[in-house]
Amino acid sequence: MIASSLLQKYGVQIKSYSKNELIFEEGKSPSHYFQILSGEVKMNNFNDDGREFIQGFFNENQCFGEPPLFLNRDYPANAVAVEDVQLYVLPKSSFMELLHDNPDVSLKVIENLAQRLYYKSVMAAEISNHEPEHRVLRLFDYSITFFNFKKDENGYLINLTRQQIGDLTGLRVETVIRAIKSLEKKGEVKIISRKVYR
Numbered sequence: 685m686i687a688s689s690l691l692q693k694y695g696v697q698i699k700s701y702s703k704n705e706l707i708f709e710e711g712k713s714p715s716h717y718f719q720i721l722s723g724e725v726k727m728n729n730f731n732d733d734g735r736e737f738i739q740g741f742f743n744e745n746q747c748f749g750e751p752p753l754f755l756n757r758d759y760p761a762n763a764v765a766v767e768d769v770q771l772y773v774l775p776k777s778s779f780m781e782l783l784h785d786n787p788d789v790s791l792k793v794i795e796n797l798a799q800r801l802y803y804k805s806v807m808a809a810e811i812s813n814h815e816p817e818h819r820v821l822r823l824f825d826y827s828i829t830f831f832n833f834k835k836d837e838n839g840y841l842i843n844l845t846r847q848q849i850g851d852l853t854g855l856r857v858e859t860v861i862r863a864i865k866s867l868e869k870k871g872e873v874k875i876i877s878r879k880v881y882r
Contacts, residue, residue, distance in 0.1 A: 685719055685747045686789055694778040700770050707763040714752040717779035720744050723769025727761040738851040803830050811854050816863040819853040821872055824882045838874055839881035
């Protein structure tokens with residue numbers, strides 16, 4: 685996202701978080717810009733029954749949690765380390781100064797926010813209006829671009845667990861498994877060594 689050399693000019697720090705460690709909490713006030721150096725982060729909420737809803741996954745070179753920095757609003761979700769992660773952490777005032785001084789970077793940040801907003805809008809419509817197979821397939825298609833999934837001779841590896849697919853589509857894991865098996869029969873996906881390819 686933002687080049688490490690540029691972040692360093694503005695006093696970025698590198699912080700490490702262990703798997704399942706909370707990076708920031710829903711309802712807290714934002715104070716830093718976060719960009720992933722290594723590892724994976726998820727943003728989530730929990731409903732009254734304790735069921736997790738995943739807002740999204742973020743990987744190397746991606747940033748997360750920046751919309752509240754611009755709005756001066758509390759975080760709408762938690763950020764949690766999916767695995768051990770290293771993050772670039774830049775204070776809000778330094779981040780705003782960086783954007784002011786570097787209009788080309790500002791445009792990249794705006795484009796990134798627009799892409800995420802588009803993804804959320806499309807997925808919200810898919811989740812509310814369609815059957816499980818359709819939801820799962822659309823998630824795969826959008827995730828290939830949004831999560832930068834890798835392609836090999838089998839196709840794009842869908843690097844999400846069945847639980848994560850369920851959390852992102854609002855489906856139970858059992859429903860996700862049935863939908864994927866049905867999609868395999870229809871030739872829409874491949875299952876190789878328990879991995880799903882599109």
